[in-house]
Amino acid sequence: MLSTKIEGISWIITLDRDRRIIRDGTIIIEDGKISGIGVSDEFRSAKADIVINGKGKLVAPGFVDCHAHLSYGHSMRGLISDTTPHPEYLRRVFRFQSSMKPEEEYHTTLLAITELLKNGCTSLLEPGLVNDVNSVVKAVTATGIRAVIGRSFADMENSIGMHQTETGEAIRQTRQILTSYGRNRKRVRAWIMPFSPDCCSDEFLRSAAELAERHDAAITTHCSRRRESAGLQITRLGSAGALGERMLLAHPIFADDRELELIASTHTRAVFCPSSSTKSSGPGAAGVVPKMLNRGITVGLGSDSASSSCHLDMIRSMHLLSMLSTDVRQGSPAPPPDRVLEMGTVFGARALRMENEVGSLSTGKSADLLIFNTVTPQWTALFNPVSSLINSSDGRSIERVMIAGETVVENGHVTAIDESELCTKVQEIGESVAGRLGISPQGMWPED
Numbered sequence: 001m002l003s004t005k006i007e008g009i010s011w012i013i014t015l016d017r018d019r020r021i022i023r024d025g026t027i028i029i030e031d032g033k034i035s036g037i038g039v040s041d042e043f044r045s046a047k048a049d050i051v052i053n054g055k056g057k058l059v060a061p062g063f064v065d066c067h068a069h070l071s072y073g074h075s076m077r078g079l080i081s082d083t084t085p086h087p088e089y090l091r092r093v094f095r096f097q098s099s100m101k102p103e104e105e106y107h108t109t110l111l112a113i114t115e116l117l118k119n120g121c122t123s124l125l126e127p128g129l130v131n132d133v134n135s136v137v138k139a140v141t142a143t144g145i146r147a148v149i150g151r152s153f154a155d156m157e158n159s160i161g162m163h164q165t166e167t168g169e170a171i172r173q174t175r176q177i178l179t180s181y182g183r184n185r186k187r188v189r190a191w192i193m194p195f196s197p198d199c200c201s202d203e204f205l206r207s208a209a210e211l212a213e214r215h216d217a218a219i220t221t222h223c224s225r226r227r228e229s230a231g232l233q234i235t236r237l238g239s240a241g242a243l244g245e246r247m248l249l250a251h252p253i254f255a256d257d258r259e260l261e262l263i264a265s266t267h268t269r270a271v272f273c274p275s276s277s278t279k280s281s282g283p284g285a286a287g288v289v290p291k292m293l294n295r296g297i298t299v300g301l302g303s304d305s306a307s308s309s310c311h312l313d314m315i316r317s318m319h320l321l322s323m324l325s326t327d328v329r330q331g332s333p334a335p336p337p338d339r340v341l342e343m344g345t346v347f348g349a350r351a352l353r354m355e356n357e358v359g360s361l362s363t364g365k366s367a368d369l370l371i372f373n374t375v376t377p378q379w380t381a382l383f384n385p386v387s388s389l390i391n392s393s394d395g396r397s398i399e400r401v402m403i404a405g406e407t408v409v410e411n412g413h414v415t416a417i418d419e420s421e422l423c424t425k426v427q428e429i430g431e432s433v434a435g436r437l438g439i440s441p442q443g444m445w446p447e448d
């Protein structure tokens with residue numbers, strides 16, 4: 001593999017152990033890993049096959065999205081009104097999602113990853129609302145992004161319209177996915193995904209914990225997203241022995257104080273999705289974040305789906321969290337921008353059990369990095385790069401994205417994808433699925 005030298009970088013936000021911010025820095029990449037990083041003077045004589053001029057650029061670690069539904073959101077974006085109440089909203093989502101064919105899931109996933117990559121996400125977790133896991137893996141592989149994949153199962157009757165699978169069959173299929181896409185794959189790894197404690201039996205939850213240990217994998221589940229689940233769902237996960245370092249709780253907004261202590265004491269991880277949580281869980285949703293961080297809980301961020309969050313841009317998600325937190329506290333932001341950036345990078349990497357590979361820029365880590373052009377109105381004047389990144393920029397200022405030293409976005413475009421062709425295809429898919437199901441968009445003004 002060709003070596004790369006990015007030299008004379010105006011700013012490097014490393015997120016390394018010392019949280020160094022380097023002025024006039026250089027990064028050397030060999031065999032997909034960072035072999036050198038520091039001030040440019042240290043690397044004047046270093047040679048490389050590819051040399052990139054870093055003047056006027058800011059380099060940061062690739063973002064880690066801990067909850068990004070890929071396979072259906074872009075095909076149904078805007079199709080269900082934002083005002084549809086829970087659980088009817090979810091029933092409509094599941095009806096659309098469950099009727100998608102493998103080829104439709106493949107193209108929709110490809111477009112979701114395209115949006116994520118352009119906005120700087122280099123690692124993600126896909127939470128498993130998919131019919132054909134192979135289609136998702138095929139799209140992940142085609143783009144080069146790092147992904148945790150799996151398939152969500154519910155083995156109990158439920159009010160949200162999630163398909164019910166017999167317990168033994170859910171375990172059998174999960175085991176098969178773990179075996180097919182286990183930890184030895186290059187950029188794809190499989191996790192166990194019971195959809196929610198509300199619709200999964202104790203037997204399934206216990207088996208999930210056992211499978212996670214046996215396959216050196218982990219579990220993610222949706223929980224405590226509604227006020228009525230406070231004190232119930234996370235407590236139940238604890239009773240089933242499913243909490244711990246191998247559990248990532250998706251949007252546990254209404255965890256009560258006792259459950260927060262349980263999460264902290266078991267070293268369970270959590271992911272907060274600022275945009276979709278604000279939309280669907282009501283005011284004050286972000287209030288749980290400082291409570292978790294204060295207890296030392298690892299909290300990553302997620303952009304959820306194109307149908308619930310409406311965008312897959314981690315910078316917009318980080319900015320929203322920063323603003324919401326300021327609003328909740330009615331004053332100084334808690335968490336502040338530097339902590340929010342940690343959530344989108346190093347904390348996310350820890351939540352996905354990838355902290356030894358990605359999430360920060362230091363020698364030996366994978367060269368998953370973003371190059372921003374700072375000679376733009378968004379970034380000027382530039383004195384505090386962390387604040388400017390979170391509060392002033394967005395994904396459009398990302399010029400280049402590298403994963404394991406390979407350029408996957410160049411001049412703002414995903415190198416492996418014909419974007420306009422793909423967008424046309426996904427529009428057709430959305431219209432086709434909506435047509436099959438007899439769904440029309442709601443909530444617009446009358447046409448006449």
Ligand SMILES: [Zn+2]
Pocket residue numbers: 067069127222250304
């Ligand atoms: Zn989800």
